[in-house]
Amino acid sequence: MIILDLNNRHGIITGAGQGIGRALAVEFGSRGAHLLLVGRKESTLTATAQLVEAAGGTAEVLAQDLTLQGSIDRVAEAVGSWATVDLLVNNAGNVRAGRLENTSEADIRSMIDLNLVAPLLLTRALLPRLRAGADRDSIVLNISSGIALLGIPFYSVYAATKAGLARFGESLRRELTGTGVHVATVYPGATDTDMMTSQNAAASPGWERRPLDDVITDLLAGLEAGDHEINTSPEGGRGMQELNTSDPMAIDAAMAPGLADLEAAVRDHRSI
Known part of the structure; x- marks a missing residue:
């Protein structure tokens, strides 16, 4: 069994100003990491950096909108002088729920x-550094x-981006077999973070x-x-995921009676 050493990593976490990104930064910080924290707001990144340092790590911050021209290059440049880059966490993302025909271009x-283009471009830019890891596997965590x-x-576009990332x-994991880069994908269900505050479906089964x-x-x-x-x-969500693989039409039938209520519950869900 492969055991990945998570201690003393040097790497980048996107979307590090809140939620899963911040929590991962603190956890890697507690294991002695040196991190570049990337996100749109310098104030929240600075707050995360303070938490990382309190946990025992060190951090730099880079306020950057990863959807803008040149942003990927600026992230790569920010770690250009580092001796090692052996961690990349592609976490930054946003959501807008609602009917497709009501969703703006x-x-x-x-x-x-x-959710999709930025992780692809950032991973591409950093792969030469990640492959150069010395004595252990580097990590790409999507x-x-x-x-x-x-x-x-009511999440068709978001689902498309997250399925694409998966x-x-x-594909990249198979492409990088034997190169010393460990590619992992995480599938969180509904998680109690700030990104979910505008979504009101939490009380539904x-x-x-x-x-x-x-x-x-x-x-x-x-x-x-x-x-x-x-x-x-x-666990309940995993059961639905398994049924979706074996009998997807059963999921359609189960969801149909509650569509109106679900639409009302998620119509304000927006983090853009």
């Missing part, structure tokens, strides 16, 4: 550009979503939010064990 492009495994109504990770600490615990345990596919969805 701007919101569609925003989700595609941040934060997908349980919605990549079970498409949910298949990117799977199957939409219960897992505590962030529990999700991070499962994520790191899977990563340390050398897993490539890490599902942190609640």
Whole structure:
């Protein structure tokens, strides 16, 4: 069994100003990491950096909108002087729920550009550094979503980006066999983070939010064990995911009666 050493990593975490990105930064910091924290708001990144340092790590911050021209180059340049880069966490993402015909082109492009295009370009830019890891595997950790495994109504664009990220990770993992780069994909279900504050479906069966600490615990345990596919969805959600594989029309039938209520519950879900 492969055991990944998570200690003393040197790497980049995107979307590090809040939620899963911040929690991962602190956890890697507690293991002695030196991190470049990337996100749109310098104030939240600075707050994360303080938490990383309090936990025992060190951090630099780079306020950057990864959807803008030149942003990927600026991230790569920020770690250009580092002796080692052996961690990349593609976590930054955004969501806009609602019926497809009511979703603006701007919101569609925003989700595609941040959730899918940015991780592809950033991974491409950093691969030469990641492959140059000295005595242990480097890590590329892609934060997908349980919605990549079970498409949910009113999340069609978000689901497309997260499923795309998952298949990117799977393909890249096979492409990099034997190169010393460990590619892992995480599938969080609904998680109690700021990104979920505008979504009101939490009280519905199957939409219960897992505590962030529990999700991070499962994520790191899977990563340390050398897993490539890490599902942190609640057990109930995994049952639905399995049924979706064996009998997807049963999922359609189960969801149909509640579509109106679900649409009302998620119509304000937006982090763009």
